[in-house]
Amino acid sequence: MIRIALIGNPNSGKTTLFNALTGGHQRVGNWPGVTVERKSGTFHHGTSDFELVDLPGIYNLLSTDAGDALDEQIARNFLLTADIDAVINVVDASSLTRGLFLTSQLLELDIPVVLALNMMDVADRHGVHLDPYRLSTSLSCPVAPMVASRREGLGILKDVLSNSIDQPTVQTGLRLPDLEGAIAKTIEALEHAGVTRHLRFHAAALLDGDVQAFARVSAVAPPEVDVDIGSDSLSIARYNSIDQLLKGTMRTTPVRRTVTDMIDAVVLNRWLAFPVFLAVIYLMFMFTINVGSAFIDLFDLSAKALFVEVPRQLLQAAGLYDWLVVFLADGVGGGFQLVATFIPVIGCLFLFLSFLEDSGYMGRAAFIVDRLMRQLGLPGKSFVPLIVGFGCNVPAVMATRTLDNRQDRILTTIMAPYMSCGARLTVYALFAVAFFPNNGQNLVFGLYFLGIAVAVVSALLVRRYLMSGDVSTFVMELPAYHLPTVRGLLLHTWHRLKGFVLRAGKAIVTVVVVLNVVSSVGTDGSFGNQDTEKSALSAVGKALTPIFSPMGIEPHNWPATVGIFTGIFAKEVVVGTLDALYSGPPAEPDPEFDLWSSLAAAWATVPVNLAVLSDQLTDPLGLDLGDLSDSAAQAADQDVATSTLDAMRAGFATDLAAFSYLVFILLYIPCVATIGVVYKELGGFWATFSTAWSLIMAYTLAVLCFQIGSAIGAPEGVLRDSLAMIGYMVAVQVIGFSLLIRWGRRYAKPPELIPLTNIG
Template sequence: MKSINAVLAGNPNAGKTTLFNLLTGLRQRTGNWPGVTVERKQGTFATGQSSVTLIDLPGIYSLETVHAEDGMSADERVTCSYVMSGQADVLINVVDASSLEKSLWLTLQLRELNLPMIVVLNMADVARKCGITLDADTLAAQLGCPVVSMSASTAEGLPDLLAAIDRVAAAPAAALLVNRAEVSHEARLARINAICEATCDQASHTAHRLTQLLDNLFLNRWLGFPLFLGVMYLMFYLSINIGGALQPVFDKGSTALFIDGTAQLCATLHLPGWLTSFLAQGIGGGIATVLPLVPQLALMFFFLTVLEESGYMARAAFVVDRLMRWLGLPGKSFVPLIVGFGCNVPAVMGARTLETERERLVTMLMAPFMSCGARLAIFAVFSTAFFGNAGAGLIFTLYLLGIVAAVFTGLVLKHTLLKGASSRVIMELPLWHVPVMRSLLLQTWFRLHAFVIRAGAVIVAACVIISLLSGLTAKGEIAQRVDDSVLASASRYLTPLFTPMGVRADNWQATVGLVTGAMAKESVVGTLNALYLAEPQNAPEAAPAQSLSAVFAGALDETWQNLKEALSPQTLFNPVEASKGDGEMSQGAVGVMQTMFGSSLAAYSYLVFVLLYVPCASVMGALAKEAGRQWMWFALIWGTIVAYGAATLVYQTGTFTQHPVFSLICIAGVIAAGVAAVTLLRQLRFTRQPALQPVKEGGCGGCKGCGH
């Protein structure tokens, strides 16, 4: 079969990604474009005569923005550079059939490149519902290239597109006798008007009534923001409650398979105890820590995708535009921050869609303060151990504190390192759509797969390292007690630094949890559980072995009971309840943890630090790639300063009457350090200019997306 390189190009919200998923399915891989950090999505599919490699380019409105780089995003620069390089064998221009006139500006520019090209009139079903009638044959004659009318969401017209790809690849492109440099804007607009008059039934070109009705509601001056808060609450309610209810299957199943099963296999093979512990508690424990996170994160990604594909996320950006401009950011910067509630990594990467470097940097530096799903697992465990019925309210205050810290960071940057006002942007509100389940599941799978692979590697590595360090003494001998291990010895030197925020000198396990949490927040609960259980007085008796089928049967029964509770009206206003099983700790470990922390206030201060301090290794890596190493180090240092100051203020304010002099010194020190930090930032000027490398055929950006 003939090999073809094809590329999808078109306006934002034209349905390129939906068409890409329809054509390639799971045969996709993701990496970065050479020289830049823009995501490169590539997949394969077959037509009747050809094997096609397809690239999904970021959306763009015009090729002319390549000459105005100050006002374009990194995504737009990549699209312009690749299209104009002429590397594609077939150019597939995806056009929104419900807004043909707007889309034709880019279409005409693409035709002027004289490349083999197909125009796809996507969303033909939506156009029909809007009363729009398009003549594809007449449009093809006007443009001088094949035109296919289809709906990517329902696969309508897919055979016609596959046949058109074979025809275009086999024949040379029809040349247009024009010089792009000589085509004026007025001439191009006149051409667009002529094409629309010839191909579109203008009398039927009316707005979609459903879109008007929904926009009148969700964009209402008084109702828009309350409805936005309601939508966000509903998303978290469903993700947390239903995801938490599904966890027993993943939690108990992974424990039985990867920890107990590995231990039994090692015993059968008569392996030494240290190797059994390494394989079962290290590698197996790491895997068993990752899998219970899957349900909540999968649902969070699913509902975020629903909001994006339905068209609501663009409306949410419009609703909060005024608030974001107070921080010197456009409303669309709020979208990646919302994504940060699921995971901070896609939040950092999502900032690349913003127009200016300053806006991208500020948004990326605010994103790590948004409380992600991994932090929720920690909050839920501490809520069960320390806060009782008040847990839901206290965890809600932590979410609010994260938002306040992000806003504070934005304001500090606006008046120090990254001065400037928000750019003026035109926000396009796409028509409301009913999302297609196939597309939703594919997008959710890709996001979840990337997270599990990325976080799983870090968590397993952390568990293996902890297993080794907690089993060896400083002299390299086997430790009989965890207190004698090199891990305990090193942590005891660091623990006094956290005394002002309520961590007692003998609670070195909490310090280890913070160290491993810097690699992956998901590992904090597993670390504390392993270390607190290692205390001799809390060593649990071995439970009688159960068959794997019995374990899964019990887990399924518990899951069913949890689902009924999660969907009950009583939990509607307390969504945290269902997440208390997330990253469960054994009763013995919980008892030791309560003793070690000593008070609920100390535990809450510890959670404040966990919320705000160093983002996990994956987020730091994303920051380094997207913004540069100097900004990664800034985020690390700034986050630690904010976390330490906030946790210290919380604990010392709450215990002021017990030791007023010490508390006063700590509070004054935090305030003085904060003033000094802001003053120092005002004197500094960090600059990082975007450098777009030319896209070269065969070039490798080292993204590992292709396996090389």
């Protein structure tokens, strides 16, 4: 199979071209040794099969410092080390000067280059008129004019690509008159040292002061090869040559104000920019969380019927062991069910983000809030995942892949789980009814604010002690606006969603299997003891309850401890666990399972959920809890027994203990799906670090909350004990943080790509 590398500047239409060429024949993985997404696909033309590897969008192949961006390292090392038959360089025809800078570097490699001159329609609207034939002659490489968004020119590109492989032309690279002498001398020195591949590229890199080039060449080249003349001189020479080349291949005509200029006059207006941005974020939140959530019941109930109940019926009918039924139906099937519930929300998120990216607004949104986010050492783009986190932490973490810098992705991912999601709100509402009927709204607001504060503190501490370097300078290109194609949006969304299901889903299913088995097996070895006092999980909860006594959980209130463990499944499961353990098993058995009735019931939820969308326009987070003093109505809304509320009041000795429990629920381990996505996006270390850090923060702050509250106005003896516990928890926090930081400094090294030394 013929292997092709696809490369270009960001916003050049590279992804659109990749989707147009490969369609649904794509594979998504990670580049070796790092968690940066790697996409490849296949297509057929003539009698040949092609593999197309989509490299990260970059502006420059050279590296002027040792810590250059990971995307540049990946692209450069792949081009220099992989077995590639040709390179397709996608260039925005309306911004040729900038795009041809990367082209000039690619032409110095010993790899055939085909220039895909994309967005010819945009160039024409901007008054830019090109002569592709003259451009091809001047660059000594084939040029294919096209409009990838409309699939225009794909056939020409494929023909040109096949011809360049069958009959490769001699690529001399862009001539740099002032530096050709220095380049020739450097090439001569490299040849003398035994270097035989990519000679002109390595020579130019050495003259540019490229640190990676020195690392590659130092093993074989003599000291006299070090002839750094400075990157500015080489860059200026490249741009001068590009300007001379375009004088003979491009002409411009005056144009009236473009559509992009007219839109930017509003969305980047000094007074209107932020309100427009908030409106866009509001629409994204509504579409992702509220519209997406309208389909959650459909996916949840359908998946339960197909992956849990049907296997259970078949396995039980076959007379298989109970443990096997629990493992396959409740464990594996339950894992599939949990993954399925996130599909509509994540799908809606990716669809909206794809629209923002492809339309050109995402860069402007980042520009608008960049100054605010820079106070936390984050780029403006981080604002979007954090806002999404108030609906669900899973798509929030997935949304961090829109960030360009790995360090920014890490910090934003650490912050996102502290944004109080909708699942936590169900727990807050239950406790508000039981303990805070008169000021439940204030309670919820305080918890949301506490989560934001902890997220900010966590980001500042991690950046201070684990991240190297200053905040990167904000330099962003604002591309012209485009109307995305439906096909492109759906393809982009589908491949991102498939990546979540196939990759993060594995980790989610694994953890769900373990948790389901532990919650099902009884202390007597029997199975089917979920949410009962006889389960092994309940026994573990009883044994560990004394650990939580400093935050107000008494030994007799062990169901609260069990709720903490089941909350790892999903935070809304805490409500079901407390209801089952406080009120006992349901009086009526579950109705007999019928597949078609279950699927019909699942579909019936969609119109019901969509019908209430209008009520959510003014309260997308669902913070309006209604009349909390009506316990019976609130219990019915929460689908819990009224006796559960009474049992909760008896279990938690004081309102302060209940509030401290909510603080712990807010801050401790995010749900298994979020952990799985963090593992997928950042790797095992950061998933473990994030989990451990959240546990320390949750336990410490919950205990401090209870102890400080208990100390206020308490007798001398109680005050002394509370102060001792407060001092102890402060020490635990400091020690725990110090250990995590030491561990992090040892293992949280940024991924490094091994420089190629065998270049001869």
